Amino acid sequence: MPTATDFDAAARDLDAAVERLQSFTWGLVRTVDPAAMSGSSLTALVDRSVETLLTETAAAGTQCALLATLCRQRAEICRRYDSLWVGYESRIAEFHRIAAMASPGEYVGSPPMPPSPPAPWVDRS
Amino acid sequence: MTTHEVRTDAARAVAGGLAMLAWNPIDNATVVRTVARRTHLIAEADATAILLDSIAATTRSLEHLFRTTADEAESVDLLADPASLTTSLSAITGVARRLEGLLGDDVDAFSATEAFNTATRGSAADAGGGAGGVDAVGGFLVGDLANVWSGGGDGLPVGPLIAGGIRIGRSTAWIAAPARSPSTIPLFNNGGAGVRLASLLQRSDQLAPVGRWMQGPAGTALFRRAGIVGGVYGTVTGGWELAQHGNPVDAYREHGAGYVADVAGTAFSASTTVFLLAPTPATATAGVVTGVVWAGAEVWDHRDDIMEWTSEQWDRVVDGAGAAWDLGTSAVSTSAGAISDTASSAWDTGTDVVGAVGSAIDPRSWF
Numbered sequence: 001m002p003t004a005t006d007f008d009a010a011a012r013d014l015d016a017a018v019e020r021l022q023s024f025t026w027g028l029v030r031t032v033d034p035a036a037m038s039g040s041s042l043t044a045l046v047d048r049s050v051e052t053l054l055t056e057t058a059a060a061g062t063q064c065a066l067l068a069t070l071c072r073q074r075a076e077i078c079r080r081y082d083s084l085w086v087g088y089e090s091r092i093a094e095f096h097r098i099a100a101m102a103s104p105g106e107y108v109g110s111p112p113m114p115p116s117p118p119a120p121w122v123d124r125s
Numbered sequence: 126m127t128t129h130e131v132r133t134d135a136a137r138a139v140a141g142g143l144a145m146l147a148w149n150p151i152d153n154a155t156v157v158r159t160v161a162r163r164t165h166l167i168a169e170a171d172a173t174a175i176l177l178d179s180i181a182a183t184t185r186s187l188e189h190l191f192r193t194t195a196d197e198a199e200s201v202d203l204l205a206d207p208a209s210l211t212t213s214l215s216a217i218t219g220v221a222r223r224l225e226g227l228l229g230d231d232v233d234a235f236s237a238t239e240a241f242n243t244a245t246r247g248s249a250a251d252a253g254g255g256a257g258g259v260d261a262v263g264g265f266l267v268g269d270l271a272n273v274w275s276g277g278g279d280g281l282p283v284g285p286l287i288a289g290g291i292r293i294g295r296s297t298a299w300i301a302a303p304a305r306s307p308s309t310i311p312l313f314n315n316g317g318a319g320v321r322l323a324s325l326l327q328r329s330d331q332l333a334p335v336g337r338w339m340q341g342p343a344g345t346a347l348f349r350r351a352g353i354v355g356g357v358y359g360t361v362t363g364g365w366e367l368a369q370h371g372n373p374v375d376a377y378r379e380h381g382a383g384y385v386a387d388v389a390g391t392a393f394s395a396s397t398t399v400f401l402l403a404p405t406p407a408t409a410t411a412g413v414v415t416g417v418v419w420a421g422a423e424v425w426d427h428r429d430d431i432m433e434w435t436s437e438q439w440d441r442v443v444d445g446a447g448a449a450w451d452l453g454t455s456a457v458s459t460s461a462g463a464i465s466d467t468a469s470s471a472w473d474t475g476t477d478v479v480g481a482v483g484s485a486i487d488p489r490s491w492f
Binding site for chain 2: 045
């Protein structure tokens with residue numbers, strides 16, 4: 001299962017993808033010189049292709065940005081789970097310490113329960 | 126160097142640029158698929174990867190079109206071999222058809238967003254409260270925006286009417302402005318929303334260049350071009366729909382104001398396109414007049430919906446206040462009558478200027 005580090009790295013990769021798609025848009029507008037086909041019956045086809053590419057690139061960029069947001073949210077949830085585990089580990093160590101010092105038959109309480117993962121995909125770092 | 130050679134070189138340069146650009150969506154699709162595998166977000170990222178594949182394929186095909194056109198333009202020799210023209214045209218047509226087919230089969234951006242939204246809906250819920258934003262943004266892009274824009278089903282097209290009203294108002298202001306010029310014609314980037322968006326973009330380090338570009342001459346040129354393309358598309362599709370109705374007299378008898386709204390809407394698209402191509406007070410006036418006719422016809426066509434909506438709102442108010450029912454119905458009929466009068470007045474204004482519109486959209490009067 002991916003950890004907070006994996007989700008953070010994925011978010012950074014997706015951010016970079018958004019930037020690259022932005023540069024693709026700039027490149028397309030700069031590269032496709034309408035004058036090259038001007039006057040031919042292919043002008044409309046070139047225009048339509050460029051419009052389609054611009055629209056689809058904007059949609060893909062938005063989706064990558066949303067996926068990056070999703071990854072960051074998941075990373076945060078994984079981090080919260082990590083900190084719950086740290087707390088649990090310190091409580092269980094304390095429990096073992098008390099249990100080791102207790103006399104036979106002395107009540108030391110119940111051992112602390114480990115935290116449940118908030119979602120199936122959550123894993124500890 | 127002849128003009129022909131210059132254009133051949135230009136087409137070859139575009140093809141070279143597109144060949145390099147095509148790697149961008151290919152690389153990004155690889156990144157998205159790798160990230161998806163690493164984070165177990167395969168279903169969520171699938172639509173994005175497919176969309177990026179489609180962008181790469183279209184870019185490659187466009188590159189092929191430019192390269193083939195340049196190659197064929199160079200190889201054709203009308204004097205030595207007149208038949209070579211047919212061969213060259215056939216080669217170019219084949220590539221163009223493939224690109225057209227690709228555009229036709231292309232992953233529609235809205236469909237892709239819908240697929241993305243469906244895939245991330247569960248993930249958003251999993252990720253907690255903040256992740257609802259993913260769902261909300263996706264929902265807005267796919268459904269809410271479309272509903273607001275179209276009026277949903279056969280209802281009053283609120284979005285286009287608002288957009289049309291803004292366009293009419295800005296065109297009127299442009300006609301009245303003392304310093305008119307093609308560079309000040311009303312476009313998205315120099316309107317209220319566009320200026321605010323550009324200013325918002327400029328607050329971000331990453332997006333600031335986009336904001337500056339929007340406000341610059343390159344942005345203005347692209348928005349103007351996009352407006353022309355959109356206008357031509359609206360005019361052609363509107364004309365096609367009108368042609369499906371057959372005989373205009375019969376169509377008017379059958380559909381009444383709805384048919385007039387369709388005709389005026391198409392004329393509005395046409396006159397707006399003409400205005401963007403040749404911005405003069407005459408073309409701007411044609412746009413304003415056709416817009417008013419179209420808005421009046423739409424309101425008149427949907428007068429029953431408007432009256433029903435007004436009635437429902439009034440009922441809510443009356444129920445809430447506990448006022449007498451007969452007071453409500455008398456007020457409903459008054460307000461409905463007022464709307465009906467307004468629509469009639471707009472319609473009368475519209476029909477008075479139909480003659481003017483007819484001459485304004487006549488291509489012989491554009492120049």
